[in-house]
Amino acid sequence: MLPSVFATQLMAEAGSVAGRPGLLMAVAVTTAAASLWLLLPKGLEHKLTRPAGFILGAVALAAFALAGRRLGSIGEEAVFALVALVAVVSATATIVTRSPVYAAIWFAMTLAGVSGVLLILGAQFLGVATIVVYAGAILVMFLFVLMLAQPSGLASYDRVSSEPMLSAIAGAVLVGLLTISIGRLSAPVPADDVEAAATAESDAPADSVTAVVPDPLFENHVARLGGELFGRHLIAVEAAGVLLFVALVGAIAVVTRGEAAALAEGRPTR
């Protein structure tokens, strides 16, 4: 009896919250901050800390999902929600997990999610290139270092973090401010405006109203991307090439110098 009344009231509350984007975002941001603070490694933890963090995190995610705008179709929404969820949840796991190797694996999952988001946004080349460059090269190198450098068990510095509460609040403030500006950017147009727009559009050719908005960058994607890159941005490409070369030379110079110095000082090298 009482629970059901309570549940109905809660549902109504949730509905009214969902109707007010500002309140919704406030809820999302504060729960997200609290959840992050609970989940970040702090050395000494109560056994309920992490479950509470998970629950608050789920609430925050749900609030963020409610704050998202509707897309064209249910299928599109589901796919976007899935990849966005993968990206955000694994990103959270990357920063809160204690084991750095697991952090790297979670980061790889984030990359998969991000690549999915990029594919949905029509950037096919970048979606796949992200996997090739980040997951295929950069992250493997990180994993090498982690696996070779990790002591047995968890290191003490992985079990604590500096200023978890302040940082969580800083992150929350950042997200809050960003979402305020994003919300102002694309706040829903009042209903009568929609009507007016629809009638105005009906004068235009019929297909422009009914057709799903096409992605202007979809047709012949890779060739046009390459043309743009090596046409308008040719100087930048050259500069990036020089940057890569300098980074290569610098990395090798530092590592050989360091090893040689270590040998000369009698320190062990790997």
Place this chain on the structure above:
Amino acid sequence: MTPVTHPMSVTSTSLVSASAGLRRRIWPAVAGCLTAMVALLLAVPSHAADTAAVPTAAVPTATAVPSMDLAPDGVLQNGLLHNGLLVGALLFALGLVGILTRRNMIVMFLSAELMLQGVSVSLVSWSRYHGDWGGQMLVIFVLTVAACEAAVALVFVLQAFSRTGRLDANAWQSLRESVLPRTIDQALPPLDGGVTHWPTLTPAGVEPAHDEEALLEREHV
């Protein structure tokens, strides 16, 4: 739990916690920030379109696509932009939190990459919205710079590791300005179940001489 009092004891193996003084001083500012932000969020009207930049009208696009903004039945077609920007903001903020809190240098770099990912998602969202290549071009250069950064950063992390034997960023806090308080680490409780008991045989015979050098090696690969 006894705090380690000697300021130079940072290199002891089990460490850490916050500098309480810093937190005490920053706390009012943080509380003020949070309150102000929540107030701002609550003050955002649900229909802010009149003051906000109306998307397509305000942003002339080179390849203008009709009804980028409004599709039939009032579905906002820039929902994709909004959601993409939201995901980007979340990734960026998570990366920020990670780089501020975590002390493992590799995890800090992963967090930095996370922030780059957030930026990439936002850029591609804008690129899609404007029907323009600019955002995607920038992301390609972000990828390039990330690769360079990873190469150089890994070298420095390796050098730091070979000097201290730790991936801990706080092992280098002597590089801080002298006025900043030192982070003094406290002893941590042992992990539960950290000790594994292997089956043993009854010792018999004479114990052989142990190789001193071999004993100094790490037991874990």
Place this chain on the structure above:
Amino acid sequence: MIPSLETIAALVKIGLLVGGLMTAAAYLVLVERWMAAWVQDRKGPNRVGIPLTKIRLFGLGQPLADGLKIILKEDYTPSHVDRVLYNAAPLVILAASLAIFAAIPFGSVLPPLGIDGLPDPIPFLVAPGFSVGILWVFALSSIAVYGVLLGGWASNNKYGFLGGLRSSAQLVAYEIPLGLGLLGVVLAAGSLELDVVMTQQANTGIWYAFAQPLGFIVFLVAAFAEAARLPFDLPEAEQELVGGYHTEYSGIKLLLFLVAEFLHMVTAAFLIVILFLGGWHLWGVTGSGDEIGWGTALIRFGVFSGKVLAVILFFMLVRWSWPRFRFDQLMNLAWKVMLPLGIANLVIVAIVEEFRPQMTEAMGASAAGWVALLLPWAVFLLGWITAGVLTPSGTDNRPIRADILEDDGLFAAEHALLTGNGQVTTENELSNTANADSSSGSDA
């Protein structure tokens, strides 16, 4: 909700592909054992036929028996492993090596079936029109590195870990020559879609193996290394590493690793055929257009499968003919030989493709075609000779003698690192050797 005919067609293709690949992997193991037996002049597996009868069927029942045996073995998980990653690693590597085939065509096209709702003609490709097909292949082959690395690390066994490290270093290193060899083809074909690459070769009648011999060699060697086949099978060198990254695996998980490894070889064979050996095209037999009947479609499929099988047999023959490289030799080959050769190939292909229109204008189509064909061959011979002259026939890996170095520790250490052909001796050892040298000198 009834799925559309296109969805059904895609599902049928996926089913055929996965089933076909799994069966092919099982039977290719048998073929490999036959090949081994043939090379070593003995009889291979020829006993297992239909159970409970005397019918042997040339040993065709062997894969089933092998599979049954390995599945029924105890799936033992050692207590010291990292359970989550230990269980995830074989799944990652198998999923990645199967998903690669989403972008790899396995034939030409089916003739139009005349069913409404189906595209005409139906391509032999799971994801037709995926504009970044080649990148997809690359991305997934780099995901496969994770399976190896995590399997080795999660096993918490030093042989497994060393195998994982070696393997992933090898895979990452050889991805670069692989990409360089492939970029030449992409430049010439002007597309990242594998079926377009095949169509281009069929249209011109010149397979890219002939147009870009250097690229073909670089790609072939890199493909051997990526598939971890014998001259480069360091990840699981039995004599040194017990079993490599899957030392601690048994039962079905080991089977997943082995199947994934075999699938890498099959993928490499597919890629070699598609990119360099003309795909389904054979002069005078298959034609080149998309308007085909059932007969041509079947011939094309047969030609394609035959070529893939031939390349796989070549892989197997190499396995039983060549000794294994040492790890430093492997890395030298990747960075000091294959990388420059790949770049040379890329440069000459870019030059030829850039100036082809001007050449055609200046000297006519056929002469320009000959120039475009002969220039890469000249570069190929030049590169081959240069590599042969510059590469030492053997590697001297004795420790550096102290008496040839100055008495400066930093310089000595740096010299040892820069020359790279010696074990780095510590200062103590250096002075010991120096003492020994001087004492022996005084004796003399």
